[in-house]
Amino acid sequence: MPPSDHYDIIIAGAGQAGAQCAQSLRQGGFAGTIALLGEEPVGPYERPPLSKDYLGGKRDADRLLLRKPEFWAEKGIDLRTGCRITGVDAAARRVTLAGGSHLSYGHLVWATGGRPRPLPCSGADLRGVHAIRTIADIDGLKAEVAPGARAVIIGGGYIGLETAAVLRGMGMAVTVLEAQGRLLARVTSPPVSQFFLKLHQSHGVDVQLCAQVEALTGQGRVTGVRLVDGRELPADIVIVGVGIIPNVEPLAAAGLACPNGVQVDAFCRTSDPHILGIGDCARHPNPFAGSDIRLESVQNAIDQAKVAADTLLGRDRPYAALPWFWSDQYDVKMQSAGLALGQDTIMIRGEVGQAPFSVLYLRDSRLVAIDCINNPKDFMQAKALIAARRRLDTRRALDRETDLRAIALED
Amino acid sequence: MPKITFIDPDGQTHVLEADDGQSVMKVAVQNGVPGIEADCGGACACATCHVYVDPIWSAAAGNPGDEEKEMLTYTVDPQETSRLSCQIKVSAALDGIVIRIPASQH
Numbered sequence A: 001m002p003p004s005d006h007y008d009i010i011i012a013g014a015g016q017a018g019a020q021c022a023q024s025l026r027q028g029g030f031a032g033t034i035a036l037l038g039e040e041p042v043g044p045y046e047r048p049p050l051s052k053d054y055l056g057g058k059r060d061a062d063r064l065l066l067r068k069p070e071f072w073a074e075k076g077i078d079l080r081t082g083c084r085i086t087g088v089d090a091a092a093r094r095v096t097l098a099g100g101s102h103l104s105y106g107h108l109v110w111a112t113g114g115r116p117r118p119l120p121c122s123g124a125d126l127r128g129v130h131a132i133r134t135i136a137d138i139d140g141l142k143a144e145v146a147p148g149a150r151a152v153i154i155g156g157g158y159i160g161l162e163t164a165a166v167l168r169g170m171g172m173a174v175t176v177l178e179a180q181g182r183l184l185a186r187v188t189s190p191p192v193s194q195f196f197l198k199l200h201q202s203h204g205v206d207v208q209l210c211a212q213v214e215a216l217t218g219q220g221r222v223t224g225v226r227l228v229d230g231r232e233l234p235a236d237i238v239i240v241g242v243g244i245i246p247n248v249e250p251l252a253a254a255g256l257a258c259p260n261g262v263q264v265d266a267f268c269r270t271s272d273p274h275i276l277g278i279g280d281c282a283r284h285p286n287p288f289a290g291s292d293i294r295l296e297s298v299q300n301a302i303d304q305a306k307v308a309a310d311t312l313l314g315r316d317r318p319y320a321a322l323p324w325f326w327s328d329q330y331d332v333k334m335q336s337a338g339l340a341l342g343q344d345t346i347m348i349r350g351e352v353g354q355a356p357f358s359v360l361y362l363r364d365s366r367l368v369a370i371d372c373i374n375n376p377k378d379f380m381q382a383k384a385l386i387a388a389r390r391r392l393d394t395r396r397a398l399d400r401e402t403d404l405r406a407i408a409l410e411d
Numbered sequence B: 001m002p003k004i005t006f007i008d009p010d011g012q013t014h015v016l017e018a019d020d021g022q023s024v025m026k027v028a029v030q031n032g033v034p035g036i037e038a039d040c041g042g043a044c045a046c047a048t049c050h051v052y053v054d055p056i057w058s059a060a061a062g063n064p065g066d067e068e069k070e071m072l073t074y075t076v077d078p079q080e081t082s083r084l085s086c087q088i089k090v091s092a093a094l095d096g097i098v099i100r101i102p103a104s105q106h
Helices: A016-027 A135-142 A158-169 A190-202 A249-253 A298-312 A376-387 B024-030 B055-061 B066-073
Strands: A006-012 A034-037 A077-080 A085-089 A094-097 A102-110 A114-116 A150-154 A173-177 A206-208 A213-217 A224-227 A232-234 A237-240 A244-246 A275-277 A282-286 A291-293 A324-329 A332-338 A345-351 A354-363 A366-373 B003-007 B013-017 B050-053 B082-084 B098-100
Touching: A006 A016, A016 A034, A016 A077, A016 A298, A085 A249, A102 A298, A150 A158, A158 A173, A158 A190, A158 A324, A190 A206, A190 A324, A190 A354, A190 A366, A275 A298, A332 A376, A354 A376, A366 A376, A376 B066, B003 B024, B013 B024, B050 B055, B066 B082
Parallel strands: A006 A034, A006 A102, A034 A077, A102 A275, A150 A173, A150 A237, A173 A206, B003 B098
Antiparallel strands: A085 A094, A094 A102, A114 A244, A213 A224, A224 A232, A282 A291, A324 A332, A332 A366, A345 A354, A354 A366, B003 B013, B050 B082, B050 B098
């Protein structure tokens, strides 16, 4: 049967969120037609290992796939790879694909994620400048990795730091440039930033804080990074990890509310009754933030995909999943739960610099978030306590030997 | 190819062929076996791929590492032969292994 040009549900974006939504629809008994449209040439795969095991050569591309290749057809899901959506006609319920063809839909699930934010300076398009988002990005980077060569990483967030750890392991000389006064400034507290600073320095990474990039220099190929203070750092490769831009332009052009991502409600519904939004690109009310936010994480992608599937199946339930996240750098695993927003107290269980330790974030004695360094025990216990908004006996919280759940109060 | 038998939370049996070196979690997830979520994809970071190894296969599957053990303690209903399936590597020695999937990962 030739591919149809109408689907009951079109899922735009075949990343973690899109793939999960398609599978959850089938698991929930949805019997209509589903198309899963992805821009990349491969089917749905895991992105987190890109800056970890895949870059490090410890995992092959086929081991990144979220499902075996035959899975989609077996479930009656039309996976179309290499398929880019250029326009949405919300009134006609139709998407336009690159090349000009159209597909119509009953419902559209927008799960297109984001693209790496380019550096807003000259030289950003030189050869040798890499982003970390897709398999193709990593393949391009890997081809240029050489022991002893110099990598300059712009951005001291998780992507930049994970990449720094792997490139050090591959024998490169690594410099990390962070514009803020500390690493991971957007996502964690000063003690955790300090821990990662020391960790990377101890592995021989040159970390430069408050480093403002003025330009990337080179003829055709990048050879250096010039800072605003006039310094020029030599570079054989440059990696840019300064965040993503949500891919929502076709929705914005179609008239949907898109303030930093597509605006959705607790059921993942956009301002258009036939369009839902999920994953990295969806600005949503998050009960753990107390406001509308975008979350770029596997957890958010998976859990919103399930909520959207339930909405489409008529089993409405609001999105209320606990945010959580992890990062692997060298032999350190950090696991975070909750959102460190609006806390009035930060407590350190153990000693910063001597893993395992955890940093607790509390508001009115209630645990709102935790960062755990090589400390899965605290992480597992804290997840339940944060989700239940439990108060802690803070006098006993500093003793790392005492279980967190043993100091939870009955309110 | 080693064969793995999964018994899902509804009692349904799934017999799957697996590649050497793949994790038991990956075999289940790639084939859409219900009940194993594996949100972190095998990084031993989320404990949502908890399984019970059939006792006669327990020795062959090996013991959990320290990190894994700590995470298992706080899963829903841990038992003697609990493992995180992302930490069990498929090999010829596991051909025929039976894996039970718990009712809940959360």
